[in-house]
Amino acid sequence: GDSVTQMEGPVTLxxxxxxxxxxxxxxxxxxxLFWYVQYPGEGLQLLLKATKADDKGxxxxxxxxxRKETTSFHLEKGSVQVSDSAVYFxxxxxxxxxxxxxxxxxxVKP
Amino acid sequence: xxxxTQTPKFQVLKTGQSMTLQCAQDMxxxxxxxxxxxxxxxxxxxxxxxxxxxxxxxxxPNGYNxxxxxxxxxxxxxxxxxxxxxxxxxCASSSGHIxxxxxxxxxxxVV
Numbered sequence: 001g002d003s004v005t006q007m008e009g010p011v012t013l014x015x016x017x018x019x020x021x022x023x024x025x026x027x028x029x030x031x032x033l034f035w036y037v038q039y040p041g042e043g044l045q046l047l048l049k050a051t052k053a054d055d056k057g058x059x060x061x062x063x064x065x066x067r068k069e070t071t072s073f074h075l076e077k078g079s080v081q082v083s084d085s086a087v088y089f090x091x092x093x094x095x096x097x098x099x100x101x102x103x104x105x106x107x108v109k110p
Numbered sequence: 111x112x113x114x115t116q117t118p119k120f121q122v123l124k125t126g127q128s129m130t131l132q133c134a135q136d137m138x139x140x141x142x143x144x145x146x147x148x149x150x151x152x153x154x155x156x157x158x159x160x161x162x163x164x165x166x167x168x169x170x171p172n173g174y175n176x177x178x179x180x181x182x183x184x185x186x187x188x189x190x191x192x193x194x195x196x197x198x199x200x201c202a203s204s205s206g207h208i209x210x211x212x213x214x215x216x217x218x219x220v221v
Contacts, residue, residue, distance in 0.1 A: 004152075042214060043212035043214045044153075044200070044210075044212045046209040046210075089153070091210075093209075095141060095204070096141050096143070096160045096166075098143065098155070098202075098210055099155075100145075100152040100153040100154075102150055
């Protein structure tokens with residue numbers, strides 16, 4: 001079945017450092033890909049998405065490109081802030097199925 | 111904008127007790143689903159529904175029942191709670207390939 005594998009954490013960075021969180025997927029169809037973010041005590045919020053190969057999703061300085069050839073959707077940000085500290089989940093959607101990675105906890109120190 | 115509303119936010123149960131976690135959405139989404147979140151395991155799908163009157167099992171359905179009598183509501187029932195069901199539960203709704211919208215979660219402890 002469909003699955004998502006993402007880089008295990010936790011990840012600790014200094015403010016203004018470059019962030020990459022790796023995500024690869026396995027799917028039989030043509031899923032949409034997502035990154036969600038979860039702040040402490042809250043539900044998941046959509047960060048960005050891409051619905052087809054070579055699409056780039058972007059939001060709040062975060063980017064990820066849907067790479068069909070490498071079945072990847074890595075999350076990047078050029079300069080992280082303390083407020084980016086959260087848990088990040090990679091996910092794929094092939095309705096009605098939605099699969100999530102295990103989550104990567106990011107801590108950004110001042 | 112209410113979105114997806116889950117109740118209760120917190121619950122403590124004794125082993126063997128039953129309870130229902132409520133979930134309601136006001137976006138007219140056809141898809142609704144229940145996940146549990148456990149440390150290091152991400153979100154695992156318990157049950158899902160593709161429309162009123164239609165439900166199906168996800169990855170970890172044992173010990174849980176669902177029904178979908180209306181588009182808006184998708185309750186999750188624990189028939190006889192076990193300590194292994196201690197978790198954070200999230201309800202989500204979506205429409206097609208657009209993103210899923212999540213509730214705030216229910217933190218359940220079974221003692």
